[in-house]
Amino acid sequence: MDLFTHQNQHIPITLPDGEAHYYPSFFDKNEADSLFEILSSSIQWQQDDIKVFGKVYPQPRLTALYANNNNTYSYSNITMQPYQFTNELLIIKKKVEQITSEHFTTCLLNLYRDGQDSNGWHSDNEKELGKEPTIASVSFGEERWFHFKHKTKDLKQKLLLQHGSLLIMKGKTQENWLHQLPKSKKIQKPRINLTFRIIK
Numbered sequence: 149m150d151l152f153t154h155q156n157q158h159i160p161i162t163l164p165d166g167e168a169h170y171y172p173s174f175f176d177k178n179e180a181d182s183l184f185e186i187l188s189s190s191i192q193w194q195q196d197d198i199k200v201f202g203k204v205y206p207q208p209r210l211t212a213l214y215a216n217n218n219n220t221y222s223y224s225n226i227t228m229q230p231y232q233f234t235n236e237l238l239i240i241k242k243k244v245e246q247i248t249s250e251h252f253t254t255c256l257l258n259l260y261r262d263g264q265d266s267n268g269w270h271s272d273n274e275k276e277l278g279k280e281p282t283i284a285s286v287s288f289g290e291e292r293w294f295h296f297k298h299k300t301k302d303l304k305q306k307l308l309l310q311h312g313s314l315l316i317m318k319g320k321t322q323e324n325w326l327h328q329l330p331k332s333k334k335i336q337k338p339r340i341n342l343t344f345r346i347i348k
């Protein structure tokens with residue numbers, strides 16, 4: 149067994165006033181390839197409009213909300229109603245829960261069709277997530293950079309989110325840090341991201 153491609157290889161991310169952990173090969177290449185294909189075609193992807201300074205734009209990515217309850221999730225003037233978890237999402241959720249010891253209720257999925265799709269600076273601090281939320285973020289498909297920026301100090305951090313990887317953000321990360329997925333001119337292939345959350 150190659151220890152350095154093992155699912156439990158863990159890289160702590162240096163994030164003062166927060167806490168994040170990265171598992172580069174949480175899913176092996178074959179599992180990740182097949183989950184990417186299944187999720188691409190089986191998820192009910194939608195493109196919502198968002199309002200920025202009073203103007204309406206199509207969101208620069210596709211999204212979908214799945215859950216094991218009917219609780220809605222609202223952010224950036226959008227309220228999403230969940231579909232019930234699919235079998236594949238339940239399998240991924242179970243594997244993520246084994247490593248985080250959490251019971252996630254909800255998954256917000258993002259499909260970045262190419263490098264023109266993005267996710268602007270924000271923190272996942274909506275009140276339905278509660279205090280100090282743990283967010284487990286799984287990536288499939290094209291690698292993309294993920295940036296962190298401290299809210300009040302001159303601190304930055306970035307990491308490349310690989311195919312089959314898991315990033316966990318917890319503790320005071322959302323309180324003290326913003327994150328974004330910037331555009332990238334070179335990227336022409338899609339990436340799927342799943343963020344597991346608890347919405348009670």
Ligand SMILES: O=C(O)CCC(=O)C(=O)O
Nearest residue numbers: 256258267272329341343
């Ligand atoms: O695509 C990503 O890695 C980030 C997604 C994200 O930050 C979010 O959906 O809140």
Ligand SMILES: [Fe+2]
Nearest residue numbers: 270271272327
């Ligand atoms: Fe986020």
